[in-house]
Amino acid sequence: MLPTLLALLLQASPPATQAETPVLALVGATAFDGTGGPPIPDATVLVAGSRLRAVGPRGEVDVPAGAQVEEVAGKFVLPGLIDGHVHFFQSGGLYARPDFLEVPDHPYAKTVASIREKPAPYLTSYLRAGVTSVVDVGGFSWIFDLRDRSEDDPGSPRIAASGPLLGTYVAPKLQIDGEPIWDLRDEAAGRALVERLAPRKPDLVKIWFVVRQADGFEASRKAVAAAIEAAHGKGLRVGVHATELETARAAVSAGADVLVHSVDDRPVDEAFLNLCRERKVLYCPTIVVSESYRRVARGEWTADAFDRAASPEGEADTFERWKALKPEEIRGWAQQMTRARDRLPLLQANLLAVHEAGITVAAATDAGNTGTLHGASMHRELALMVGAGLTPAEALVCATRNGAILMKREKDLGTLEPGKLADLVVLDGDPLADVSNTKRIRLVLKGGKVVHRAP
Numbered sequence: 048m049l050p051t052l053l054a055l056l057l058q059a060s061p062p063a064t065q066a067e068t069p070v071l072a073l074v075g076a077t078a079f080d081g082t083g084g085p086p087i088p089d090a091t092v093l094v095a096g097s098r099l100r101a102v103g104p105r106g107e108v109d110v111p112a113g114a115q116v117e118e119v120a121g122k123f124v125l126p127g128l129i130d131g132h133v134h135f136f137q138s139g140g141l142y143a144r145p146d147f148l149e150v151p152d153h154p155y156a157k158t159v160a161s162i163r164e165k166p167a168p169y170l171t172s173y174l175r176a177g178v179t180s181v182v183d184v185g186g187f188s189w190i191f192d193l194r195d196r197s198e199d200d201p202g203s204p205r206i207a208a209s210g211p212l213l214g215t216y217v218a219p220k221l222q223i224d225g226e227p228i229w230d231l232r233d234e235a236a237g238r239a240l241v242e243r244l245a246p247r248k249p250d251l252v253k254i255w256f257v258v259r260q261a262d263g264f265e266a267s268r269k270a271v272a273a274a275i276e277a278a279h280g281k282g283l284r285v286g287v288h289a290t291e292l293e294t295a296r297a298a299v300s301a302g303a304d305v306l307v308h309s310v311d312d313r314p315v316d317e318a319f320l321n322l323c324r325e326r327k328v329l330y331c332p333t334i335v336v337s338e339s340y341r342r343v344a345r346g347e348w349t350a351d352a353f354d355r356a357a358s359p360e361g362e363a364d365t366f367e368r369w370k371a372l373k374p375e376e377i378r379g380w381a382q383q384m385t386r387a388r389d390r391l392p393l394l395q396a397n398l399l400a401v402h403e404a405g406i407t408v409a410a411a412t413d414a415g416n417t418g419t420l421h422g423a424s425m426h427r428e429l430a431l432m433v434g435a436g437l438t439p440a441e442a443l444v445c446a447t448r449n450g451a452i453l454m455k456r457e458k459d460l461g462t463l464e465p466g467k468l469a470d471l472v473v474l475d476g477d478p479l480a481d482v483s484n485t486k487r488i489r490l491v492l493k494g495g496k497v498v499h500r501a502p
């Protein structure tokens with residue numbers, strides 16, 4: 048009897064190749080593939096296992112027998128979004144930054160520990176926001192563990208990470224056991240810190256180039272330059288926080304590969320634009336983080352239904368507390384921000400100048416900072432980029448293809464092309480007509496698996 052039973056079992060099994068590679072066909076949506084071409088109406092997107100097999104007009108893509116077909120007529124499909132600047136050690140809520148605001152009943156160390164112990168809400172917020180990859184640009188060493196687990200985890204976006212920041216300034220209130228900032232005090236430190244960081248295989252070395260004394264610029268510049276040279280010697284790229292035009296210029300001259308923020312003190316000039324273009328620098332605007340700090344400090348911060356749904360539960364509610372703070376509790380940086388000038392027009396003008404100069408812009412938020420919620424903030428950033436004068440299509444390329452360039456993963460991510468990983472978002476509205484339609488998320492796939500579906 049045994050051979051017969053075995054034969055029956057074998058017969059009942061589907062052919063091996065079909066069992067190994069399930070095929071999903073998304074049929075009928077308009078596809079924005081991120082390659083720069085026009086959107087494809089009534090498209091078929093064929094996903095085989097974790098990768099895209101075909102993307103094209105319905106009539107040109109054959110759906111194999113046995114494929115699972117999902118009708119998405121009237122909807123819009125685009126590559127998964129990529130946020131080029133986040134920090135998982137920060138909550139995005141009111142208690143994220145003790146150097147901004149300190150509230151005794153919500154100590155910073157406890158906020159950090161709770162994220163480390165239970166990162167899931169912070170990770171899944173990205174998937175609910177249609178963000179399938181992020182770059183963590185500085186934090187505690189434990190980010191490398193999150194990164195290493197992220198690739199195949201259906202509860203996490205793909206993570207590229209810097210690990211500890213090399214800072215020309217060490218913010219004492221942020222430090223716990225010597226992290227997240229390593230003291231980049233001079234050139235020798237620059238070389239030694241890169242040596243120490245390299246074994247963790249950072250995807251990008253992050254330098255915090257903050258000049259605290261007027262006479263300290265040249266010493267800081269030399270330390271930054273030494274760290275960049277050491278990193279390049281190990282084949283590592285470097286992202287620099289340099290928000291004034293002169294520090295940004297010095298960072299790029301010293302070899303910075305990525306500017307992780309906008310220039311926010313004055314308009315960028317021709318010489319700077321030419322330098323960035325020649326050096327093929329990537330520019331990450333992070334406009335939303337400046338906006339958010341100012342809005343928090345002025346009591347103007349609000350969250351809509353999408354912000355609440357696509358961010359870690361409870362973080363948006365922490366801002367209710369602001370109204371109850373006594374005036375003497377708002378000190379230092381928070382107090383300065385209550386009367387800070389509105390830099391939005393300058394940030395937007397600089398973004399447009401950089402973009403029009405042909406410099407590659409990667410969309411990024413600085414999520415985790417106070418008021419910049421994980422996940423949801425990407426959609427505020429996209430709206431601010433369009434407000435700056437980019438078309439929705441251009442802003443979406445910054446948030447997809449250019450994000451993949453930032454991650455150095457253009458071969459796998461960033462566009463809807465055969466062979467790439469099937470990270471994609473299906474929307475209920477056309478984001479090219481109105482960029483706020485990126486918030487109307489129906490379905491999110493990462494590596495061919497459904498990781499979020501609207502209820």
Ligand SMILES: [Zn+2]
Nearest residue numbers: 132134184413
């Ligand atoms: Zn940052």
